Amino acid sequence: MNEHDIESLLQSLPPAAPSAALARRVDSELEQDMQWARQPQRRPVRWLAPVMWSSLGAAAAVLVMSVAPQAVPAAHNRLAQAVDMPALLPVTTIREVVDTQDQGIRYNSQSLLPEQHVLLVSLERHAWTDPRDGAQITVEVPREESVVLPVAFQ
Amino acid sequence: MAAPFSWKQCFDQVAPNLVLYARQLTPSRADAEDVVQMAFVRWWRRFPEGDSAHIPLLYAAVRTIALDQRRSDTRRARREAESEIALPSENTPVFDPPPEQKEAAAIVTAALARLPEEQREVVTLKLWGGLTFQEIATATACSINTVAGRYRYALNALQKQLAPLKDDLVAETHGPALNLLTFSPKSEALT
Numbered sequence: 001m002n003e004h005d006i007e008s009l010l011q012s013l014p015p016a017a018p019s020a021a022l023a024r025r026v027d028s029e030l031e032q033d034m035q036w037a038r039q040p041q042r043r044p045v046r047w048l049a050p051v052m053w054s055s056l057g058a059a060a061a062v063l064v065m066s067v068a069p070q071a072v073p074a075a076h077n078r079l080a081q082a083v084d085m086p087a088l089l090p091v092t093t094i095r096e097v098v099d100t101q102d103q104g105i106r107y108n109s110q111s112l113l114p115e116q117h118v119l120l121v122s123l124e125r126h127a128w129t130d131p132r133d134g135a136q137i138t139v140e141v142p143r144e145e146s147v148v149l150p151v152a153f154q
Numbered sequence: 155m156a157a158p159f160s161w162k163q164c165f166d167q168v169a170p171n172l173v174l175y176a177r178q179l180t181p182s183r184a185d186a187e188d189v190v191q192m193a194f195v196r197w198w199r200r201f202p203e204g205d206s207a208h209i210p211l212l213y214a215a216v217r218t219i220a221l222d223q224r225r226s227d228t229r230r231a232r233r234e235a236e237s238e239i240a241l242p243s244e245n246t247p248v249f250d251p252p253p254e255q256k257e258a259a260a261i262v263t264a265a266l267a268r269l270p271e272e273q274r275e276v277v278t279l280k281l282w283g284g285l286t287f288q289e290i291a292t293a294t295a296c297s298i299n300t301v302a303g304r305y306r307y308a309l310n311a312l313q314k315q316l317a318p319l320k321d322d323l324v325a326e327t328h329g330p331a332l333n334l335l336t337f338s339p340k341s342e343a344l345t
Contacts, residue, residue, distance in 0.1 A: 015174035016250040022187045
């Protein structure tokens with residue numbers, strides 16, 4: 001019996017088929033991947049971080065006028081592209097207030113009413129994960145917002 | 155270029171060989187199937203076109219996961235406790251021969267079991283996995299000379315063990331069974 005005979009003998013034996021449960025388990029895992037890919041896009045949950053000045057506006061309606069810097073629209077586009085990818089799952093959305101600047105009380109030119117101007121500097125961090133391979137994508141969006149609060153002199 | 159294959163077609167073709175290989179590295183059939191499940195899913199996620207050129211990576215994944223599983227053998231116990239699916243018996247045969255080859259299969263299984271694991275691994279990858287020595291060397295992180303040497307030692311050992319049974323065994327076999335993957339032709343044959 002030479003080497004060729006041995007190889008022929010061994011190769012003539014077909015390996016036993018795996019159990020049906022194995023195919024079902026693989027099917028289940030891969031189907032789960034497809035469900036991730038098919039799921040409708042989710043929007044990151046937005047929430048406002050606690051603001052130091054909340055005591056002023058708690059009782060009054062808050063009027064927010066956003067003055068976005070030039071870089072923000074581009075960041076928004078990148079964010080939208082990332083969110084549109086259906087296979088990604090949002091993990092976290094955090095808005096961190098980096099700085100606040102009291103810009104003083106100014107009078108509105110039209111209504112002539114006093115307004116408290118506050119500059120709010122914050123950083124939004126959005127994180128997504130790809131469930132297929134565990135890859136993580138993080139996008140940071142810097143923001144500067146000018147917050148105008150009504151003032152009542154008593 | 156060949157049309158992409160579904161995972162099921164690919165799985166049906168490679169799974170028996172993968173389980174056979176995994177069984178050389180794991181203590182039981184259930185462990186081997188766990189390993190194959192994880193390896194195949196990872197591999198398919200990465201290569202969803204099912205190109206057979208990447209099959210050696212699939213065997214490499216089986217090997218890596220099997221060796222990892224040795225270090226942490228708690229997963230199977232947990233899954234058995236949680237699952238109601240009946241697991242295959244630990245005595246499930248390695249081969250599934252036709253009736254006239256049952257005896258030969260038992261003898262070969264015993265002979266293979268007596269080989270050192272590294273030799274058994276190379277023989278399995280070469281003969282049933284259809285990998286070249288170069289691919290086996292890559293998958294096992296060994297040199298090609300080491301792989302070729304292990305294969306020769308294994309065949310010599312098997313030759314000694316099976317020689318007394320030569321007439322019976324050869325009479326039972328019907329020639330070599332081609333084990334090439336049909337979903338993508340493979341022409342390389344490095345010996």
